Amino acid sequence: MADVVVERGRVARAAGARRGSSLRNALGRKSTVAFFLTLPLILLIALLVLYPAFYSVHLATLNKSMTKFVGFGNFTFLFKRETFWMVVQQSCIFAITAVIFKALIGFIVAHFVHNIPAKGQRKWRGMLLVPWVIPPAMSTLAWLWLFDPSYSAFNYTLSFFGVGPIPWLGDTFWARFSVILVNIWYGAPFFMIMYLAALKSVPDQLYEAAAIDGANWWQRIWYVTLPMMRNIIAITTLFSLIVTFANFDIVRILTSGGPLDTTHLFATWAFQVGIQSSDIPLGACVSLFMVPILAVAAIFILRDVNKRGNEA
């Protein structure tokens, strides 16, 4: 309220002092200033995010040389290809498995960090967040080298336990396992940090009350910790679902989709079809299939974020 009053007073004074300088008056008005302050942001989003998003729908309806309108031709073509369904399946397996394990590991590690004396927490937290800080393209190279078929450090270590050489990236099952493992390695620290912040916001009195009521540690987690953290868990998981589903770097560097396209995700397959084989419309079409899942996750996140805003 107060700033409205101040504003009105200023406008009235300006109008009284310099009658006729209406341009100057308009420039000083709050809505005009606000418009100019947000203009770069609006332009950026409109030109480089919204326009390409709709342009991609347009592209998806053209033929390969982009000269003819083919309607849903690309979509029906994709539906008939076995690789496409494999990509759909693998994207879902990849995203769901990786997010579940990231959330679980993040939750467990956050608890252990929360358990130790506060003095050491900073040090451990700093160490455990390192995977998240290294650019994924760089750390995936390290994983590629760890998985290397002839000099694999993992196989070298496993050979001492009598476990035969594992074709980490050469076999469909192990390649899928490897890309998921690397994604978990990269994403779990993020969950850990988010959960740790949430854990610290749970009041100690609740645990004391639960302890007095004779709750064991499992009941404390189930009836106190989880309900208190529900919102942050939901937001973090949905965020991670979007990013994991749209992942590109890890699969591209580790396997480039191989062996036999079995580890392709929507992003890497769209890259291969659209950029490497230069069939732009088909590539646009592939990446558009991410939209429904992203949209559903986004709606839920928006609901949770607004809820968080109302609570605060």
Added chain:
Amino acid sequence: MSTLAIDKAGPSRKIKYGSMSRDRAWALRWSYFFLVLFAIFFLTPPIYMLITSLKSSAEISAATNPWWVFHPTLSNYVELLSSNQFLRFFWNSSIVSIVVVIITMLISIPAAFALARMKFWGSATLATGVFLTYLIPDSLLFIPLFKMLGVVQDYTGITLLNRWYVLLFIYPTLTVPFCTWIMIGYFASIPKELDEAALIDGASWLQTLTRIFIPVALPGLIAATIFAFTVSWAQFLYPLVFTTSIDQLVLPVGITTTLIKGDVFNWGQIMTGALLGAAPPLIIYAFLMDYYIAGLTAGATKG
């Protein structure tokens, strides 16, 4: 920031009563045991990078114990840091990241100020829109953007594809929405009395922003800057699609495409390059960890 304050309050809840304390001691031991296990899992790749970067290619191909360096050498570092090609990647990456950080701040601070303080027609919708934009991944936009750049290039005659400077326009689509979003949060938490006092003293909106909001929200500003830098430094998909000539590449793409030549993997150099590429974000993180974490938990970053 709030996590810090709570950290300090931690030690007060130490309970020392008979069996309870014995239970706690065991819980503590188990916590440390599992933390060590997880730390090994999380730190193996970076440490392995370091180990390999200190080996000569003869030692790597001799297939001795991969976890130990028998003849440490800095030759990989010397070779990379004296190669013009690698320095070119480093230079491209630095200039792109720094300029993108500046552009991001110039766009997102005024916008966040307007959205947090000046309620105007459509401001709530715009704030939600900014948040939704942040959820649109790069892998959805790279194909239309690639085509768009090609079309613009054909119409205007300005070379856009295969030039590093095009990344200066593309990266802000990744950094601006998030930075605006967390700056809205930081600005909104500043007490209204502060800017009312400034307005009464006759400050204009811009003066309120530069004299009051930016100094007060400096921690948030640092967190947003770190985020913008890390994202632009790590971005892999856009430069991979938009640039191809060796002298136009940024670090992540440069290392993955030039150091891997056909089937010959010079792992010593690849790991050295990867480690040097990971160094700037790691150094920033080491010094500004609290800001980094504050930014992460403030807006629920991508993960």
